[in-house]
Amino acid sequence: MWSIVRYRTFSEQAKPLNDWQKILSQALNSTATLSKHLKTPQSEIDPSPQFPLRLPIPMLDRIQSTHANDPVLRQFLPTQQEQQDSVGFVHDPLEEARFSPLNGLLHKYPGRALIIMTSVCAVHCRYCFRRHYPYAEQVPDSQQWAKLLDHIRQDTSINEIILSGGDPLSLGDDKLRQRCLSLSTIPQIKTLRIHSRLPVIIPERITPALLQWMEPFPLPIVLVTHINHPNEINPAVIEAMHLLQKAGVHLLNQSVLLKQVNDNTSTLKSLSERLFSAHILPYYLHQLDTVSGTAHFSVDDQRARTLIDELRACLPGYLVPKLVRETPGDLAKMPV
Numbered sequence: 001m002w003s004i005v006r007y008r009t010f011s012e013q014a015k016p017l018n019d020w021q022k023i024l025s026q027a028l029n030s031t032a033t034l035s036k037h038l039k040t041p042q043s044e045i046d047p048s049p050q051f052p053l054r055l056p057i058p059m060l061d062r063i064q065s066t067h068a069n070d071p072v073l074r075q076f077l078p079t080q081q082e083q084q085d086s087v088g089f090v091h092d093p094l095e096e097a098r099f100s101p102l103n104g105l106l107h108k109y110p111g112r113a114l115i116i117m118t119s120v121c122a123v124h125c126r127y128c129f130r131r132h133y134p135y136a137e138q139v140p141d142s143q144q145w146a147k148l149l150d151h152i153r154q155d156t157s158i159n160e161i162i163l164s165g166g167d168p169l170s171l172g173d174d175k176l177r178q179r180c181l182s183l184s185t186i187p188q189i190k191t192l193r194i195h196s197r198l199p200v201i202i203p204e205r206i207t208p209a210l211l212q213w214m215e216p217f218p219l220p221i222v223l224v225t226h227i228n229h230p231n232e233i234n235p236a237v238i239e240a241m242h243l244l245q246k247a248g249v250h251l252l253n254q255s256v257l258l259k260q261v262n263d264n265t266s267t268l269k270s271l272s273e274r275l276f277s278a279h280i281l282p283y284y285l286h287q288l289d290t291v292s293g294t295a296h297f298s299v300d301d302q303r304a305r306t307l308i309d310e311l312r313a314c315l316p317g318y319l320v321p322k323l324v325r326e327t328p329g330d331l332a333k334m335p336v
Contacts, residue, residue: 020204024122024170027056031078040077044068049078051131051293054124056201062231071229071261075125079296082126086295091132093290095328104140105148109332113158115148116140117179118166122201125226127256127297129289135166145179153186160191169198173209184218193222195254200227203240215247222250224283228262230274238278245279252283255321257304258297265310272311272319282321287336289326301336 028034031045031053037060044067055076063073099108106114119135121128140148152158161183168176183189198205214221223244227233241251253275255262262268272282285308288298308323324333 018204018207020198020202020207021172023056023058023202023204027054027122029053029055034077038063038066038073040066040068040073044077044079046078046080046082049082051078051082051126051128052124053078054121056122059123059201062234064231069260071267072231074261075127075228075258076123078126081296082293084295085292089290089292089295091292093129093328094326096130096133098328100138102147102151103138103144105151107155107158111157112160112162113152113155114162114164116165117163117168117176118170120170121165121167122170122198122205125197127258127288127291127294129291131291131293139166145182149182149186152183152189156188159188160193161189162193162195164195167196167198168194169196169205169210173207173213176210177213180213180217189219191222192217192219193224195224195226197226199223199240199244200225200232200237203236206240206243211243211247214244214249220250221248222252225251225253225280226255227253227271227275227280228255228258229267230270233274233278241278241280251278251280253280253321254284254286255282256286256288256297257299257307257323258288259299261297263299263303263307265307265314268307268311269314272315272321276319282319284333285321285323286333287323287325304336 028037029052031047031049034040034053034055035042035045053076059072059076063070065073068074068077068079096106099106101107104116106116108114116135116138119139152161163180171179180192183192245251255271257263262271268285275282287301287304288294290298304323308320311320323336325336326333
C-alpha cells in the first residue's frame with residue numbers, strides 16, 4: 001500500500017472530500033486577505049487585479065519575506081506593474097488560436113498534441129502565458145471529448161499527448177483516470193505527458209487513487225513540474241515526488257526565467273540540485289512568453305545565456321536545463 005505525504009494511512013485519506021480538494025477550495029483569492037496573512041504592505045499589492053489572485057494557504061509557509069521581493073511571493077502577488085503596457089507584450093503571444101483544430105486541442109508540433117483539460121489551476125502565476133486564454137470556450141465537455149478522441153485517432157502522426165490547462169491534476173481522480181485511459185486506447189499514442197504545478201503547490205494531491213491507476217498505466221507517463229525557485233521544494237514535495245517515482249512516473253521540470261525570482265547563478269544552481277534531491281531532472285529553462293502584464297519579469301537574452309554558461313561551469317551536464325524560447329510557427333521550442 002502506498003505511503004501518503006505526511007505519512008497518513010489510506011483510511012485517514014478516504015474522506016468524502018480529499019484533503020487536496022479542501023485545500024484547493026480554501027485558496028486565498030482576496031488581496032486584502034493575503035495582505036492580512038503576510039502583513040505585506042498594501043502599497044505593494046494591486047487591490048483589483050485583472051487576473052485574479054489564487055494562492056493556497058500551504059504556500060505561505062514557503063514565503064520567507066513579507067515583501068513583494070520574496071522570490072516565491074513575487075510569482076503570485078498581483079502588483080500595479082501588471083497594468084503597464086509594454087511594446088511586444090500581447091494577449092496571445094504564442095498565437096495558440098492558430099493551432100486549435102477543435103475545442104480543447106492544440107497541435108503546434110509534429111508528433112505531439114496538447115489537450116486543455118480544465119481551466120482550474122492550483123495557483124495563479126503572475127507570468128502565466130494563458131492568463132487571457134478563453135477557457136470557457138475551449139475546455140471540452142463530454143461530447144467534445146469524444147470528437148477530440150476521434151480527431152486524434154484519425155491523425156496517425158500524433159504519438160504523444162500532453163495534458164495541460166489550467167492544471168490537469170485539478171480534475172478528480174476518477175475523471176482524470178477515465179480520460180487518460182480513453183487516450184491510451186488510441187493505437188499510435190506512445191507517451192502521456194502531464195504538465196502540473198499541483199504536486200508542488202499541494203503535495204496532498206498525490207493520493208493513493210492517483211498512484212494506483214498510474215502504476216499499471218499502459219503507456220509511459222511523464223510528469224513535468226513547474227518549479228522556479230528552490231524554496232518551493234519542501235519535504236512534503238520531495239515525498240510526493242518519491243511516490244510518483246515509485247509508481248514509475250518519469251519526472252522532469254520546466255522553469256521560467258524570471259527577473260528578481262531566479263535570474264542569478266546561485267539560485268538556479270540551488271534549484272537544479274534541489275530538484276534532483278526530489279527525483280526531478282531539470283529539463284527546460286524558458287525565456288518568458290511575452291504576454292501582456294508580465295514585462296516586469298523579463299530577463300534579456302544575453303543575461304540568460306550568461307547564466308547558462310555559469311551553470312555549466314558549476315554543475316554536471318545533466319543538471320543544466322536547456323535555455324529555450326517558444327515562437328509561434330516553429331517546429332519545436334528553440335535554443336536561445
